[in-house]
Amino acid sequence: MSPEDFETAAQFLKERSGLVLTRDKTYLLENRLMPVVRELQLRSVSDLIAVVRGGAPELQTAMVDAMMAKDTGFFGDWKPFVHLRTVVLPNIRVSRGMKARFRILSAGVSTGQEAHSIAMTIRDVSSSFPGWQIEVVGIDISASAIAAASEGVYSQFDVQRGLPIRTLLQYFAKQDDNWVISDNVRSMVKFQPWNLLSNLYPLGRFDAIFCRNVLTYFDLKTKLEVLQKLARLLVDDGVLYLGINETISGVTSNFRAVDPAVGIYASHRADRPASMSLAVKVDL
Ligand SMILES: C[S@@+](CC[C@H](N)C(=O)[O-])C[C@H]1O[C@@H](n2cnc3c(N)ncnc32)[C@H](O)[C@@H]1O
Numbered sequence: 001m002s003p004e005d006f007e008t009a010a011q012f013l014k015e016r017s018g019l020v021l022t023r024d025k026t027y028l029l030e031n032r033l034m035p036v037v038r039e040l041q042l043r044s045v046s047d048l049i050a051v052v053r054g055g056a057p058e059l060q061t062a063m064v065d066a067m068m069a070k071d072t073g074f075f076g077d078w079k080p081f082v083h084l085r086t087v088v089l090p091n092i093r094v095s096r097g098m099k100a101r102f103r104i105l106s107a108g109v110s111t112g113q114e115a116h117s118i119a120m121t122i123r124d125v126s127s128s129f130p131g132w133q134i135e136v137v138g139i140d141i142s143a144s145a146i147a148a149a150s151e152g153v154y155s156q157f158d159v160q161r162g163l164p165i166r167t168l169l170q171y172f173a174k175q176d177d178n179w180v181i182s183d184n185v186r187s188m189v190k191f192q193p194w195n196l197l198s199n200l201y202p203l204g205r206f207d208a209i210f211c212r213n214v215l216t217y218f219d220l221k222t223k224l225e226v227l228q229k230l231a232r233l234l235v236d237d238g239v240l241y242l243g244i245n246e247t248i249s250g251v252t253s254n255f256r257a258v259d260p261a262v263g264i265y266a267s268h269r270a271d272r273p274a275s276m277s278l279a280v281k282v283d284l
Contacts (some may be wrong), residue, residue: 001029001030001043003113009021009063013064017059017137018196020219030075033045033063036066041250064141067269068145069142069217070111074162074167075163077243077247078162078262079262081121083264084241085124085283088239089121095276101133101134102134102207103137103204104137104210105137105208107120107139108196108211108212110145111148112149112220113154114191115136115138115191116152116171116181134188136187138190140193146191153175153181154172155177157178170182172265196226207232207234208240209230211226212240212246215227215248215252220251224251229254231255237270238266239279244261254269258277265279266279266280
């Protein structure tokens, strides 16, 4: 691929998705785009870039989708899920009380394992929330990942990564060689294709946001813009989960670190005297 083709593709991907590619990632660009090239029966990645440069919205979407790293797993880095169960959910039960409603966003949800893990964590303590309206929303720029997440069908390999056997048997049913998520988990989760660079307001507000292993692909400016948008979606006492070791200190003052080693942050508005952060353990 010529340096000009690389620059065109890298600039397009950054504008569209925030993904930053440096020249040493040329091999990655070629590897990920080759399946699209084959499917369209083009001759080379350069041909694909030429077509995309000329417009072709569907191919542009396919190119962005193909470039996304979608690695994920159930209960990935498990500590945030323990924090959700032992700190955030008990706090929500007390602080929301009469409202009996809460919402959690999984931003960059990939093929759905993270949102389903959140929903299973809530299901496990659902007897504490009788009659509550609970919603987990999973969004991702990749339409193919969102389609897979909505199906809720996982391979043996997928469920072997991070899912305790008890949880597997409790919330999944075997279907041929695969495992299908149960209806009582599925009904809590809504998946939608959505770009974090676009307007996020229509998603509504959330009590907790998971945005793990997504910001890492962005440059500092994009990271800051996305964090500002997420801060506006979060309620005053809300909690933000980032990936382990994804530090945002020095990037934004919208969040305050609660346990940065595990990626737990609180909305800075939780510092106001009237609101105590959901992220902080209190004796209830
Ligand atoms: C490495 S996966 C992380 C999945 C999950 N959050 C986890 O930690 O297990 C990153 C996901 O972020 C998504 N993504 C990247 N840029 C995005 C954007 N601008 N808007 C929405 N999703 C994006 C990718 O499509 C991919 O599915």
